[in-house]
Amino acid sequence: LDLVIENGLLVTAASTSRADLGIKDGKIVQIGGELGETRRRIDAAGKYVIPGGVDVHTHLDAPGDGFNTADDFLTGTIAAACGGTTTIVDFCQQRRGQSLQDALADWHRKAEGKAVVDYGFHIIVVDFNPAVEEELLSLPQQGITSFKVFMAYKGAQMVDDRTLVRTLAQARKSGALVMVHAENGDAADFLIEENLKVGNTAPKYHALSRPPRVESEATARAIAMAEIAGAPVYIVHLTCTEALEEILVGRRRGVDVRAETCTHYLYATKEDLAREGFEGAKWVFTPPARSEQDQHALWRALGEGTLQAVSSDHASWSYEKHKTLGRSDFSKIPNGAPGIEERLTMVYQGVNEGRLSINRFVELVATNPARLFGLFPEKGTIAVGSDADIVVWDPDATATIRQADLHHKVDYTLYEGKQVHGLPLTVVRRGEMIVENRHFVGKAGTGNFIKRRPYHRSSL
Amino acid sequence: LDLVIENGLLVTAASTSRADLGIKDGKIVQIGGELGETRRRIDAAGKYVIPGGVDVHTHLDAPGDGFNTADDFLTGTIAAACGGTTTIVDFCQQRRGQSLQDALADWHRKAEGKAVVDYGFHIIVVDFNPAVEEELLSLPQQGITSFKVFMAYKGAQMVDDRTLVRTLAQARKSGALVMVHAENGDAADFLIEENLKVGNTAPKYHALSRPPRVESEATARAIAMAEIAGAPVYIVHLTCTEALEEILVGRRRGVDVRAETCTHYLYATKEDLAREGFEGAKWVFTPPARSEQDQHALWRALGEGTLQAVSSDHASWSYEKHKTLGRSDFSKIPNGAPGIEERLTMVYQGVNEGRLSINRFVELVATNPARLFGLFPEKGTIAVGSDADIVVWDPDATATIRQADLHHKVDYTLYEGKQVHGLPLTVVRRGEMIVENRHFVGKAGTGNFIKRRPYHRSSL
């Protein structure tokens, strides 16, 4: 054996058991029983041993308006690893006029030699035309089994319903899952203009320009287009009760609709955008943060299975360099916030509060994302034959989250000063320890690109 | 080791892996790796190795109108075992004037020396009074962590909303889960009388006297009472889209509502009650079978997690001796049908048809029932330290279901002549082989009574 993790409480989405783990050649080979000789041992006494997190919504080295995100595939995946995530699926974005193949080549270049966790790519369709439409069909066989479209950001990524429905149709034919950023871009633009017109330029007007109705309308429409195309659909970063309601309406109609929320919607409210000075700009992401009631609804939806996953939507715009571009006009603040490192810990607080079982926690941050995006059973669970992506989780560790202690390169965290209970201690990726006692010990470029499997309705 | 199950594909609710299983002292002790010497080996090559089924809705040796069900704890649990079920939770029914303690003593006597699978009891509250109300609080510490009430069968088990809400309140205080038979008894009785009055006496009028509205009204009311009492609630044998809708409405309001369907609702329709001669009487159970659209809705709800479990509601009234009592009046036909043995195989057909993943199948027939009823993680999963309740499942076996081949004592099956693909081959209960190659090889009375854990909202 290459590695043994012993004395821990092994937790998967469907089991809780006291057992040692034997790892060889990057795979889990034995659970329980007598473990033979090993080159290395991790003592997990008093700890949980859980599958490595799977984060299917990250934007690393992503292009903004003349600048890129602070985190690239090196700093971003180091942060991921330190937070307990061993696989990410990042968004590869087509440029106008670019083929999807080309866009993917760009992203492969961005990741190679840098990524320290395993990774896959979703493709963002920006410039739809007959060639691109055709090209989509060929992506699943390259392991790209998810397509993303934006219903907002007119003039940039936003597509019309024609592109949406046709992308869904191509996904249906080729076994891909379409992910949708569901906000009505025209409605948001209208409210932005109305606000700017009367001098409402502060960050808080970002939230007021994108109320829940802007999201729920688009959510409903995305689901309707999926129904019409006969395709499954995955709603990213769902934030509010109104949108949850649309998910349920869609399912009642027989549509295969899945949805995630993101960590920050469980903690932030729209009041955060009104923080003193320009501080609120840190909370400028889309859809915006909602109310406390919405937070409760999201937690319940996670507990009951209405939502399938929690992602980070890590989009690391520098506060000092980029967010401040919108000082006199909230619509110029780059949209997005970091969270790739904080995700597991923050969701785990729901276990402490009795909102989630520890098994559901594992399911939401690892198993379900892996299942929905074609990474299971190699990723997302602890089982013989699965990749040895393991987190030793210390349920007793407490900490105050501080920007200084985080590994991302961006210059702030949404959770500054937050007390947490329960932290990732040691992280193993394909049998290799990459985080030891909360210190990164891995090596740049050791993460692998993963060809993902096609989507199937009964993947969960 | 006492037993090794080797070469199989091990499937839990959250993993699919090729690994051998080592069992000792009734527990799973090792998964994968080198398995030491063993007293016995099962070759599961080409087979699935899944957790033993957990059936939380059975009526064994249950009292009817002057007679008992055909199956007692011996024949009933042999049938269960042969169908791949290694744990049941049976309904212990209070008689009028009887204390709950007394009722439980009766049921312990019924099971002892007979049961061949492990078992627990739910308590059916029939005669509610201050003493019984008090008594309820003491049951969870005896391992009875679920209370059942009927909203139908006036003059027999039916309780009014006062009993319902107070039972829910006691459950909240003591950590129990209230199970509800949700049909409006008064509405059903009205329709029965209306039908009988005009000479509609055939079995099919059973279904017409208990339309979906009778069920959905009671479902909504049970959930409303749970909301008012601040308690969780579990709806048994949910059958139709209207009732599913009420489950979703309740969850949106924040109520912790769980629900099962039963095997026969996935296969029977109300047309079955109109079968030639008196044959339809076999399909007289409550709520009655619905439409094909309802079946599709139920399958989808199982796939998406709206429903948490599939139970058998095994109620084995003899067709020849008991069902025929209602030849000239459908309301005299004892309500219920067998299914304890057919459950796993019939639900498994949904895997063949692409409706359920194999993992979800395991979750629905084993893991979730175990979690919701305080049996997890000993029951319902395959993990080191869990009870070695294992089914070797042959995905390639085909059969035609025949009454002659079944092990229950009752004289018919609802699935006569049905072609199935996928069957339980060998069944191990706490390490002991009780079914071998589809033959029962166990011993009466070897099943244990299980004290179950309290219910918690985050149990899933």
Added chain:
Amino acid sequence: LDLVIENGLLVTAASTSRADLGIKDGKIVQIGGELGETRRRIDAAGKYVIPGGVDVHTHLDAPGDGFNTADDFLTGTIAAACGGTTTIVDFCQQRRGQSLQDALADWHRKAEGKAVVDYGFHIIVVDFNPAVEEELLSLPQQGITSFKVFMAYKGAQMVDDRTLVRTLAQARKSGALVMVHAENGDAADFLIEENLKVGNTAPKYHALSRPPRVESEATARAIAMAEIAGAPVYIVHLTCTEALEEILVGRRRGVDVRAETCTHYLYATKEDLAREGFEGAKWVFTPPARSEQDQHALWRALGEGTLQAVSSDHASWSYEKHKTLGRSDFSKIPNGAPGIEERLTMVYQGVNEGRLSINRFVELVATNPARLFGLFPEKGTIAVGSDADIVVWDPDATATIRQADLHHKVDYTLYEGKQVHGLPLTVVRRGEMIVENRHFVGKAGTGNFIKRRPYHRSSL
């Protein structure tokens, strides 16, 4: 002509026109044109001329726990008349053991020689048995075309679902409309006991013991029973968004469900029950007052036609003599409040605020109640041939509502100190002036009993 009302603005539910009105023999005989000689003239210049109000929910001379309401048919109908109401339908309540015929005879005696406005009776079914069931069928031909049942007040008026569904069935057969007091009595009793147990005895716990869920559950159930019986149903005193939602759900299913709200739900909130001292007891009525959001929802529902009518539910328990019986236990406070005189003026405020058109106002307080309860077209509108029940309404009059100025006998008003704009000035009943310039000038016993027509789905 006996009377001419000239120079006014004539307003019906479907017209607004400047025209004089000619009345003869208690009927309207001419609108507009040259009006011949007349014995009397009313100058309505600058005033509206509207149909007399129809209040289909009053409790005059109604029995409580050992005492009757303060208002009998004399004081109550004088108050009605002064408020602009010229027809009431009062609740005749069966005593246990009493036949319905007998109960009606009692009510005829109560009204005769006293009533100053026209009146009809609904029958409240309290003690249901085969004889009563039969008797119901004969009531419509006596002009009693509405039956009332209570789903609350166990041990008093509450009936079970058997009585509810059977009463609905009899209504269907005989052309009657069943009115339902929709609150789950068992749930309310449970919450009352829970509150009293911990010493919550103040009036405000009345509202907390009957939350919206208690009402919406019963509303849903009443509608479900109507669906099962194939009968129409009328929900009295609907108060909240949750119950409104059930109305819409019912209609979507094809049930002919109608509903009213009452004046006080448009003005009171549950905070009124927490007024200083024991003052809150004045607001103890059922269902209790809700929130401001509910008020907005009710106004909208009136404007859009989701609700069909506004009634008073005038139940005049003396504050000093009767309400105070519950000083140390809110559950002993007689439930109900006065409002027969304030109704039109209070609903009219919605016209001032742009919530209702003046036509809709007329429809809600006069036309629709008349149509639904078989009084149309004699009552509820202004048309040639209709009864000359007319109110001259002064849209410019303002007043502060004072108990001292009201004509009811009970000792308080819920609207004390409220500024209003728009008041009834002069009231004509069947051509006879009974209120002149806000003074009652009529004579006891001049009101007629009205045999009402059967209900029909297309009555509106």
Added chain:
Amino acid sequence: LDLVIENGLLVTAASTSRADLGIKDGKIVQIGGELGETRRRIDAAGKYVIPGGVDVHTHLDAPGDGFNTADDFLTGTIAAACGGTTTIVDFCQQRRGQSLQDALADWHRKAEGKAVVDYGFHIIVVDFNPAVEEELLSLPQQGITSFKVFMAYKGAQMVDDRTLVRTLAQARKSGALVMVHAENGDAADFLIEENLKVGNTAPKYHALSRPPRVESEATARAIAMAEIAGAPVYIVHLTCTEALEEILVGRRRGVDVRAETCTHYLYATKEDLAREGFEGAKWVFTPPARSEQDQHALWRALGEGTLQAVSSDHASWSYEKHKTLGRSDFSKIPNGAPGIEERLTMVYQGVNEGRLSINRFVELVATNPARLFGLFPEKGTIAVGSDADIVVWDPDATATIRQADLHHKVDYTLYEGKQVHGLPLTVVRRGEMIVENRHFVGKAGTGNFIKRRPYHRSSL
């Protein structure tokens, strides 16, 4: 007096009374009483006397793809008059590059010297730009108080959500009502292409390319945009339960949403598009006809007030000349069907069948359209001071509808061979008889353009 209509049963939305009617100078001046000398008398014995119909959805002299509709303002309004309609509001459609003022001038020219009934115009916004946006604000003061947008027909009238929300905002500011053709054009185009691609070219694929989901999605979106703009919205030609559901959802959220259906949705089903030969092309209109269940839902919605009006959507494409252009490609069939003359009679059948009261019938075809579109109280009711727009309706007349008997110029009727009971006999417009005993006796160009009043939420 100029005209007296005597001995009839006068029916308005809120009254039914036996009274004679006196008319002078185009206005109703007296109802009931002694009517003085008159120049003309109509004996309406045994007949109903109802307000002239108001049809707020017509396309006369409307441009298609290189040709215009068969009916212009002469033949179209003669047909209207013969059908009992005395006022229409027609759609004036902006051409690309054209100002709204110019478009209106075009429509004034189309109508002048031709129209025989009174008329107003809605403006269809096709080409939205800052100038047009500004121009919208000025239209209400010219009596154009309704703006129309299409969510379908990409490349032709379809607008995006930006135009939709901004048009709504302008309507809010200026007191106009936005009417929406609610179908998702992109989704429809996708399904059309999918059908054509596989050779599905027959008319029935028109219906299959525009399923209810295409309509309900757009309906939901239109309502969402109205919520965001804070404006009221009117959904034209609503056809199905899914869309009805969205209306209710919108109202529950507080949006002021109104909706009409059209005559043909009460009679046609999508099976009509599959009629022999190319006959089905006559039923090619949008949204397409639905199912019988939808028809029932529409009738119920009309009866209960969920829908406010029934319009004709008269769009008279010649079957022989224009519909046949789509013989080999259903998408080339001009969309639309005639119905301006049949409307009242066809809706009246619902009175015969007990679906609608006679008063509701009047409300749906005359009073409500007049109220919502600023024509009330001059139009839509019978009252002193209102325009003398009167129909003498013969409830006993029966007929078989025949193209040969109709007055429109287009070459077919959807109701060929239909037996009807109840017909308009004589029609008076502003006191002038224009139809006598079912014969047109009016004069071209005698219809007046009507400046309409602004919209207000409490207009009903």
